[in-house]
Amino acid sequence: MALDKNIAVLLGGVGGAKLASGLIEALPPERLTFIVNTGDDFWHLGLKICPDLDTLMYTLAGLVNPDRGWGVIDDTTAALDSLARHYQVEPWFRLGDKDLATHLLRTHWLRQGRSLTEVTTCLAGRLSLRAAILPMCDAEVPTMVDTLERGELGFQEYFVKYAWAPVIRAIRHQNCESARLPQPVREALEDADIVLIAPSNPWLSLAPILAIPGLRDLLQRAAAPVVAVTPIIAGEAVKGPTAKIMRELGLEVCAREVASFYGDILDGFVDDRRNEPFAIQGLRTIQLNTLMKDQRDKVALARATLDWIGSWAL
């Protein structure tokens, strides 16, 4: 496995952070750039919340709640309990007290006029993270989910408030046509020797990234191989609504559909060894254990993926 390669990773939340924590152990962190979905971001109680950025930062800093895969370990909820008890504000989105530190500092810096890219770099720096963490864009590009039961919902309403129960009819990336690809994201993709697409939800976490104007083109033109890891194992998602959404969109719940969704940007696809093999012309595939139950699994998947791509002799 080549340790001198630059790797760019497109990812969403918990599933992506798992692969990230494998990569960070498999490679010098300085070689890694994470390009993170911000379609889930929203304002809540006057604070800017970036769930996927936070999950990745907390994971890489060793601060993540290991049971949930998001939020801060051993966190308390005194502030939110007080809002509920004394002010009758019952936030449907729970924020821990330690977690609030991140949102306060981010919001404070954003209000000073700094970009989300800058702010994220500062936060990651304070957490002593050596990998680059980049939001997919600086503009607000909220993912809107059109549902059968409740019409169009903001992402967090759909995901948290209604616990992804409503049936999805369509997904829209609001304002994405006017979003600009940040220069550091462009450079990371241009400088990458390998681009990985993490096993995050393709429709909710990766599609927003791919919708940023210019990003898809950049991947298509890139000399670097672009390789996705399946989020579907044996007809189900490891976590979250990926399989449910595929059914709602009329798709078969299988890795092939995921590969087809990414389409011609893909050069390779890491499938799970439990899945039925499939072939798509021009697409290299391999079957590995993609179920990351512990840190060993994560590192093993990261290494095997990079070894496999390294063997292509491009």
Add this chain to the structure above:
Amino acid sequence: MALDKNIAVLLGGVGGAKLASGLIEALPPERLTFIVNTGDDFWHLGLKICPDLDTLMYTLAGLVNPDRGWGVIDDTTAALDSLARHYQVEPWFRLGDKDLATHLLRTHWLRQGRSLTEVTTCLAGRLSLRAAILPMCDAEVPTMVDTLERGELGFQEYFVKYAWAPVIRAIRHQNCESARLPQPVREALEDADIVLIAPSNPWLSLAPILAIPGLRDLLQRAAAPVVAVTPIIAGEAVKGPTAKIMRELGLEVCAREVASFYGDILDGFVDDRRNEPFAIQGLRTIQLNTLMKDQRDKVALARATLDWIGSWAL
């Protein structure tokens, strides 16, 4: 004591809140309007902090930390500890987690374009307070303290960061000339049967209120008697820098100097029975126990003050 009188109280933080908690027990709360110093207010970590408003609200809601007289009882500091530990942000102004609920909600509502008056009324309403709590104005009128050792400081820098150690040369109420007296404050003063000036720091807590254009005139023209309670007992302040500031301003530390500072707006002055009696022409005085060590003292002082004013047969 007339329970059907409207009482307006001008006050600052802890000392004022003590008298307030006596008044609230002595009278129907609906009769009381508290007009609160906001010269101490400041922005901290992107949050609007209003120390005197908070101290009064927490006191009247029974939430105040009884040892300090400010902040919320049994509060924790997980958010701020996390800021220090993970982000190397060491705030010199401590905010508890429960306390954060107030600052978050206030800041959120202010950012929506509501005035501080509106926001304060909403917060007090959520806390089920029946007395009216009004900021002295909606504009930001920060108290600036010119010090011998460190030049001009913002109030909280002087008070908290440097623990009121620097020697004061002058006090300035920034922007006060352009501040407008809010309509509810004007009405409360016009409708008041009695105006009380709480035993807060005259120079730091009351002077900012009296500096709002029109307020002093309103008190001078008012038919209602205006009565101050001494913050000086036996040559010392009960708490805080009042006596120290008087010495620094070249004043004798005595109740007479306080009465002279308020000047011709005063009709009466509640002195402490430990003090040397003094006389100022046209000023009624009484000596009472003004040291409020417990709730009984607070209610007794409130009742005795109102009874005394009631006996004037105006």
